[in-house]
Amino acid sequence: xxxxxxxxxxYIIEKxxxxxxxxxxVNEHSGxxxxxxxxxxxxxxxxxxxSYEELVGAIESLNDDELDxxxxxxxxxxxxxxxxxxxxxxxxAHQRHNRREASYLAGTTLLSDYLEEAVDQLGYSLEDFETxxx
Numbered sequence: 001x002x003x004x005x006x007x008x009x010x011y012i013i014e015k016x017x018x019x020x021x022x023x024x025x026v027n028e029h030s031g032x033x034x035x036x037x038x039x040x041x042x043x044x045x046x047x048x049x050x051s052y053e054e055l056v057g058a059i060e061s062l063n064d065d066e067l068d069x070x071x072x073x074x075x076x077x078x079x080x081x082x083x084x085x086x087x088x089x090x091x092x093a094h095q096r097h098n099r100r101e102a103s104y105l106a107g108t109t110l111l112s113d114y115l116e117e118a119v120d121q122l123g124y125s126l127e128d129f130e131t132x133x134x
Contacts (some may be wrong), residue, residue: 001086001122004066009119012070015055016112017106017115022051038057052106059102067101068093074105075119077114083121 002009028092072089075081081089105111117128 002069004062004069006038006124006126007114008062008066009070009073012055012058013112013115014113014125015058019049019051019055019106020110020112021106022049039092056102056106058106064097068097070105070115071096072103073118073122074108074114077116078110078119083118115119 033108034115057069059070068090071093072081072086075089075093076086108114114125
């Protein structure tokens with residue numbers, strides 16, 4: 001079902017995880033978990049961050065079909081679509097494809113968690129490709 005190689009997907013998850021640990025987990029003013037818009041504000045200040053650059057570079061290395069899959073996986077992991085709605089999620093990602101996916105995905109709070117959740121829901125395993133996780 002996935003055309004994106006699991007090795008690439010595992011690498012993107014790893015880079016997302018590395019970048020996420022550099023973001024503050026809460027909005028200091030409200031105590032709430034960061035919304036995507038708040039994370040985007042932080043990203044404006046971190047565009048020269050090596051973790052951010054590696055994450056965006058990995059995402060930008062994907063072809064259009066793989067990129068659409070990554071967006072659809074994010075939506076499934078976040079709960080926007082159910083596992084059984086894979087084709088609909090993929091069609092929506094394809095329809096919304098606009099060449100800003102790397103920025104959108106890098107600005108998505110909890111991206112690594114969403115991707116891991118979707119991969120698990122779809123019955124894939126990234127165990128052989130993950131490093132540093134216990």
